[in-house]
Amino acid sequence: EGLMPQDLINAKPVAAAVKEFFGSSQLSQFMDQNNPLSEITHKRRVSALGPGGLTRERAGFEVRDVHPTHYGRVCPIETPEGPNIGLINSLATYARTNEYGFxxxxxxxxxxxxxxxxxxxxxxxxxxxxxxxxxxxxxxxxxxxxxxxxxxxxxxxxxxxxxxxxxxxxxxxxVVSVAASLIPFLEHDDANRALMGSNMQRQAVPTLRAEKPLVGTGMERNVAVDSGVCVTARRGGVVDSVDASRIVIRANDDEVEAGEAGVDIYTLTKYTRSNQNTCINQRPLVKKGDLVAVKDILADGSSVDMGELALGQNMRAAFMPWNGYNFEDSILVSERVVQEDRFTTIHIQELTCVSRDTK
CATH class of the missing domain: 2.30.150.10 (DNA-directed RNA polymerase, beta subunit, external 1 domain)
Incomplete structure (x- = not known):
């Protein structure tokens, strides 16, 4: 009689295990927040390292190699180059886990x-x-x-x-991962180059003005929405008011349940620092009076243009010699690229300094 749960159960070991996992585990990582693709890829990563797994030194060739059972489950292309090759993989586009973890x-x-x-x-x-x-x-x-x-x-x-x-x-x-499925005409590329392309897309820094690709694969919209950087409508309705930092939507009567508010307010993220010191900023796409349906995109995030993933800029390229300035892997860039701020980026750094008053 009069017993409390804490009298019967000692919560310390449970709390310690949770703290240890989230605080110091190899698999509890700081999110790669460079751009929407790097976020979604990081969340879909499959690792053979960590507690209960392999170590880099002990893993041989067989473990790292592509296996027939990877088909449709783990991407055969996307994996890091270097000591972790084949030990860290990416989930294939439509793969899921079953109740047994397979x-x-x-x-x-x-x-x-x-x-x-x-x-x-x-x-x-x-x-x-x-x-x-x-x-x-x-x-x-x-x-x-x-x-x-x-x-x-x-x-x-x-x-x-x-x-x-x-x-x-x-x-x-x-067969392939999200990053690899963003490469147009992937089937015409050499596997090693496709691997480099998949990995390098994650390093693209969000530009000041995003521009959606002229040639895409149809996955751009899905990646932008599923990464969570865009604001999507929770319920359909009419846009009541819009400004740079918030969107107010009056929900449709048939979608409002009893006791719920009939208005949805979406607060946008403005010029916030990401984990990689890039700038996260959301821009509204809708205007006052627009009709929106459920899951419609209301605001673009960083590296998103009109609800589509836009990691770079559409540039005109020429393959020609120019007085040796583009020898081997050098490139020549027009001055107009700089004038038009095509590749201008915003970086936000947080610096702390301690001032001590010593006597």
Whole structure:
């Protein structure tokens, strides 16, 4: 009688374990906040290091190498160059974990050469018995039309008749990670260069004026929204007022539940320092009186233009010699690039100094 929970349970070891994990664990990291892509990539990272894992010195070639079961689960391209190569990987675009912690990849069911819309998620163990066609296999009126279809079966590549196919890939980009799927015409690139490209996109500093790419892959909008740097509408409605730092939306009557406020107020982040000392700033996209629906983009974040990821600038390039100034990997830049602030960036640093009054 009269016992309190703290009389029965000692919370100190639990608190200590939580503190240790978040405070000093190898896997508790400071978010890479260079740009929206580096944020989302950091959150999707898969590591073989850390407590209960391998160490860099002990990991051999086999552990680091690409394995057939990586297909659709772990990206074969995106991994750091250097001592960590192959030990730190990135989750593939559509991969998810199942209840046992194994990575699963989605597939469309195929019955008698007819491709259905039913989607199943399978782990590497479950998929080995299936005959899986590629996403690029030719389908006409819902049927596989080629006489022989390129398939994966028992971790091997081969060709089989369309009637033998049981599953089909969901999309050509389910093999690669988010960063690699932002590279246009990835299939024409050398794997080593694609790896460098995936890693270097994460180092792009947000420019003063973002400009969305002329050539994209269709993933730009998804990355911008899913990284969380844009402001999206929680409920549909009409824009009541907009200024640089806040957006007020009067929600639709049918979306307001009893006891809820009928107004949504979104406060924008203005000129804040990121972990990498770059500038985080949100700019409103909507005007007063605009109609918005749920999940519409209300404000751009850093490196986002009209709701699309915009890591760089669209420049006109010429491949030509210029008095030796562009020898090997040197480039020549027009003065107008500087005048138009094309690559101007804002960096915010926080400096602290201690003043002591000594007697």
């Amino acid at each position: 990575l699963e990849s989605p597939y469309r069911r195929v019955k008698d050469a007819v491709v259905t819309d039913e989607i199943v998620f399978l782990s590497a163990i479950e998929e080995s018995d299936h005959v899986i066609a590629q996403a690029s296999a030719e389908v006409r009126d819902g049927r596989l039309v080629e006489e022989l279809v390129a398939v994966r079966h028992m971790n091997e590549f081969s060709v089989k008749a369309p009637e033998e196919v049981t599953l089909m890939d969901v999309s050509p980009r389910q």
